[in-house]
Amino acid sequence: DTVMTQSPVSLPVTPGEPASISCRSSQSLLYNNGANYLDWYVQKPGQSPQLLIYLTSIRASGVPDRFSGSGSGTDFTLEISRVEAEDVGVYYCMQGTHIPRTFGQGTRLHIK
Amino acid sequence: EVKVVESGGGLIQPGRSLRLSCITSGFTFRDYAMTWFRQAPGKGLEWISHISSKDYGEAKEYATSVKGRFTVSRDDSKSITYLQMNNLKSEDTAVYFCARSIDRDSADYWGQGTLVSVSS
Numbered sequence: 489d490t491v492m493t494q495s496p497v498s499l500p501v502t503p504g505e506p507a508s509i510s511c512r513s514s515q516s517l518l519y520n521n522g523a524n525y526l527d528w529y530v531q532k533p534g535q536s537p538q539l540l541i542y543l544t545s546i547r548a549s550g551v552p553d554r555f556s557g558s559g560s561g562t563d564f565t566l567e568i569s570r571v572e573a574e575d576v577g578v579y580y581c582m583q584g585t586h587i588p589r590t591f592g593q594g595t596r597l598h599i600k
Numbered sequence: 601e602v603k604v605v606e607s608g609g610g611l612i613q614p615g616r617s618l619r620l621s622c623i624t625s626g627f628t629f630r631d632y633a634m635t636w637f638r639q640a641p642g643k644g645l646e647w648i649s650h651i652s653s654k655d656y657g658e659a660k661e662y663a664t665s666v667k668g669r670f671t672v673s674r675d676d677s678k679s680i681t682y683l684q685m686n687n688l689k690s691e692d693t694a695v696y697f698c699a700r701s702i703d704r705d706s707a708d709y710w711g712q713g714t715l716v717s718v719s720s
Contacts, residue, residue, distance in 0.1 A: 525706075529645070531645075536711065539706060539707060543703065549708070580645055584704035585704070589704075590647065591645045
């Protein structure tokens, strides 16, 4: 199985400041069509997960443009340009290139 | 408005079976793959199964942890997907989520989840 490793595990952030989460895969996520199937989800307290980013860098419908995704191959990053209080939650990356799909262990973003 | 609602969870003894349902509305169900995930108490997310649309042959995939025990299916006439879970184990205890998938299990609409507790 493809192992997904996120860092950091815990991310304290001051509102208004940027934040960055890294996700690394144990094998390349480059599919034979040239796409890297890497998603980012956030699970806010008491809620179901919600899709933020898919295909590495495409924001899902309704996601603010302060969220951006980048990367290729085995190294991917989620960036939040200016964290807001409502961004608190656990962030997960998930790879969709290989079966089985696999998630990172999660990064808990919290306010300082 | 897209809606995804799971049902069928509950307390079940090890070795028994349970069928989860995922009722959807607000989109053309037959055009989408559907995916099941789960989250054990206090743990992270786990992908467990996928069924593609009829256009893609209703292909089914499973996580290693459930292969041979769980079966995913869909009824396009009712906009429902099912997860038949047999020979349940204590490690299957989790909240089970169903989601609409837009591209290789990128899940853009999730249900609220249904709790399955496997215990004697």
